[in-house]
Amino acid sequence: MLRLFDRYLGREILISSFFAVCVLNIVLVLGQIFRRLFGYIIDHNVPMYYIVTIIVSFLPAALVYSIPWGFLTAVLLVFGRMSAANELTAMRSAGISVARIARPMLLLAAAASALCLWIDLYVAPRSLQNLQTAFVEMATSNPSAAFTGDQVINEFPGRKIFIGKKSDNQLENIRVFELDENNKPFRVVFARTGTLETDHAQRQIVMNLTGSRLEQRDYRQPGDLTKIRDGNLIGNFSLAIPLDDLFTKKQGRRKLESYTYDELRSELSAKRRQLAANRDTLKATRDEDLRKTTRAEAAQVTALGTELNKRFSFSLACVTFALIGIPLGITAQRQETTAGFALSLLVALAYFVIIIVVNAFRENAHVHPELLIWLPNLIFLLLGGILFYRVNRR
Numbered sequence: 001m002l003r004l005f006d007r008y009l010g011r012e013i014l015i016s017s018f019f020a021v022c023v024l025n026i027v028l029v030l031g032q033i034f035r036r037l038f039g040y041i042i043d044h045n046v047p048m049y050y051i052v053t054i055i056v057s058f059l060p061a062a063l064v065y066s067i068p069w070g071f072l073t074a075v076l077l078v079f080g081r082m083s084a085a086n087e088l089t090a091m092r093s094a095g096i097s098v099a100r101i102a103r104p105m106l107l108l109a110a111a112a113s114a115l116c117l118w119i120d121l122y123v124a125p126r127s128l129q130n131l132q133t134a135f136v137e138m139a140t141s142n143p144s145a146a147f148t149g150d151q152v153i154n155e156f157p158g159r160k161i162f163i164g165k166k167s168d169n170q171l172e173n174i175r176v177f178e179l180d181e182n183n184k185p186f187r188v189v190f191a192r193t194g195t196l197e198t199d200h201a202q203r204q205i206v207m208n209l210t211g212s213r214l215e216q217r218d219y220r221q222p223g224d225l226t227k228i229r230d231g232n233l234i235g236n237f238s239l240a241i242p243l244d245d246l247f248t249k250k251q252g253r254r255k256l257e258s259y260t261y262d263e264l265r266s267e268l269s270a271k272r273r274q275l276a277a278n279r280d281t282l283k284a285t286r287d288e289d290l291r292k293t294t295r296a297e298a299a300q301v302t303a304l305g306t307e308l309n310k311r312f313s314f315s316l317a318c319v320t321f322a323l324i325g326i327p328l329g330i331t332a333q334r335q336e337t338t339a340g341f342a343l344s345l346l347v348a349l350a351y352f353v354i355i356i357v358v359n360a361f362r363e364n365a366h367v368h369p370e371l372l373i374w375l376p377n378l379i380f381l382l383l384g385g386i387l388f389y390r391v392n393r394r
Contacts, residue, residue, distance in 0.1 A: 002096070002100070005091070005101075006103070006104040009078070009101070009104050009105060010104045010105070010108060012074075012078045013071075013074050013075065013078055013104075013105055013108055014074075014108070016073070016074035016077050016078055017067075017070050017071050017073075017074040017112075018070075020066075020069070020070035020071075020073040020074055021063070021066045021067055021069075021070035021071075023070075024062075024065070024066035024069055024070050025059065025062050025063065025066045028058075028062040028065065028066060029055060029058045029059065029062050032058050032062075050134055053130070053134045054131060054134050056127075057127045057128070057130045057131035057134060058127075058131065059127070060119055060123045060124040060126075060127040061124045061127060061128060061131075061257075063116075063119055063124075064116055064119055064120050064124055064314065065352070067112055067115065067116050067119075067318065068112070068116065068314075068317035068318045068320075068321055068348070069321075069348045071108075071109065071112050071318050071321055071322065071325075072321035072322075072325050072347060072348060075105060075321065075322055075325035075326060075329055076325050076328060076329040077329070078329070079325070079326055079329030079330050080329040080330070083329065083330045083331075088101065088330060097392060098326070098330070098388070098391050098392040099388075099392055102322075102326050102388075105322055105326070106319070106322055106323075108322075109318045109319045109321070109322035109323075110318075110319060112318040113315050113316055113317070113318040113319050114315070116314070116315045116317070116318060117311070117312065117315035120311045120314060120315060121260065121261035121311055122260050122261060124257075125257065125258050125259055125260045125263075126260065128255070128257055128258040129258050132254075132258065147161070147163055147166060147171070147196060148163065148166060149163050149164065149165045149166040150163070150164060150165065151163075156241050158178065158179050159176060159177065159178055159179065159241065160176075160177040160179065160185070161174070161175070161176050161177070162174070162175040162176075162177075169195050169196040169197070170193070170194075170195060171191075171193060171194040171195065171196065171207070172192070172193050172194075173192070174189075174190070174191040174192075174193075174194050174207070174209060175188060175189070175190055175191075176188065176189040176191075176207070176239060186216075187214065187215070187216055188214075188215040189209065189212055189213070189214055189215075189237065189239065190212065190213045190214075190215065191209035191210060191211055191212045191213075191237070192210060192211035193209075193210045193211065194207050194208055194209040194210060195207075195208045196208075199240075202240075203242065203243040204240045204241060204242050204243055205240070205241045205243065206238055206239070206240050206241075207238070207239040207240075207241070208236070208237075208238050209236065209237045209238070209239060210236055212236065212237040256303060256304065256307040257307070259307070261308075261311070264304060264307060264308050265308070267304055268301065268304040268305060268308065271297060271300050271301045271304060272301055274297060275294065275297045275298060275301055278290060278293060278294045278297060279294060282294055298365050299363040299364070299365065300363070301365075302362065302363055302364065302365040302369065302370065303362045303363045305370040306358075306359065306362035306369040306370045306373055307362065308370075309370045309371075309373045309374065310355070310359065310373045313373050313374045313376070313377055314355065316377050317351065317377070320351075320376075320377050320380045320381050320384065321347065321348070321351075321380075323380075323381060323384035323385065323388055324347065324380050324381075324383060324384030324387065324388075325347070325384075326384075326388060326391070327384070327387035327388050327390070327391040328347070328387065330391055331387075331391065347380075351376045351380060354375060354376040354379070355373070355376055358372045358373050358375065359373070
């Protein structure tokens with residue numbers, strides 16, 4: 001009889017989890033798509049291939065959140081329904097404890113945690129790398145789409161470009177500001193009209209400007225407007241903008257979330273060795289630059305350690321949510337789906353908020369965020385253990 005019940009409970013949990021995860025994934029993925037792609041979709045003609053690629057790349061990262069959340073929702077719904085239908089009361093009258101009733105669900109929670117750990121350590125980081133590559137390719141595949149009328153274009157490092165009006169590849173009222181290393185304009189090119197060409201062979205965009213005029217500032221003092229050499233007429237002028245600059249900017253600094261487990265371990269070991277060597281050197285010298293470098297390296301080591309611990313801590317969310325979800329589902333005694341979703345929202349929101357707050361301090365070695373990242377699991381495991389014990393003793 002117990003094996004029959006285990007199969008029944010396991011099937012109910014799996015079905016409810018599947019639908020909850022699907023709903024949550026749709027919400028999370030669509031939210032990210034609108035947040036990061038809305039401007040591209042409205043202003044540019046984005047090929048469907050990139051949209052599909054980006055959606056698929058978002059899925060593993062969303063699963064890391066949706067699987068624990070969906071599992072919690074399923075536990076609350078199933079145990080709440082069983083409690084409301086007096087099924088649990090009947091089983092306990094037959095001498096079956098809550099701990100025995102919950103055994104198949106806890107085994108499923110352990111399996112779900114193992115799945116989340118695998119996704120978070122390997123699958124999600126690779127998907128985030130593919131996601132970044134898709135964004136870069138989308139930006140560089142049709143670079144002329146970055147040129148829109150009546151706004152300043154900041155897509156190209158070292159330049160700011162203003163286009164008064166654009167019609168296809170025809171441009172009007174053009175200003176090109178060339179910037180120095182301090183992001184100050186030292187040269188400005190004005191043009192009445194121009195055209196755009198994309199030279200894929202040379203990986204560059206060519207702006208063919210007509211009626212051009214050059215304004216040259218003093219390179220050493222670009223802010224001194226009295227030293228501007230104004231009115232140099234250059235007539236027709238072709239300005240080449242390398243696409244490699246656009247690619248480099250779009251690629252940006254790699255985020256820790258895109259590192260796989262092996263890459264995190266390797267990077268953390270290398271940073272720790274470098275930090276130890278610099279600290280040894282710092283004991284024999286008072287070099288202020290080395291001191292600043294050591295502080296920056298200490299922050300990087302803390303951030304890497306926090307990210308590594310966060311993935312292992314986060315993988316336990318399914319077990320944590322299961323332990324707290326069972327007594328909450330039993331005591332709530334609500335059969336309504338909305339009640340189950342509302343309760344799961346409150347629990348998951350509290351858990352995720354603590355994770356986000358601790359992660360915000362991941363470069364602050366003084367507060368030890370690599371240890372604090374385990375705090376949500378400790379809090380909810382303790383609370384769930386107390387509630388589970390009380391329910392089991394009734």
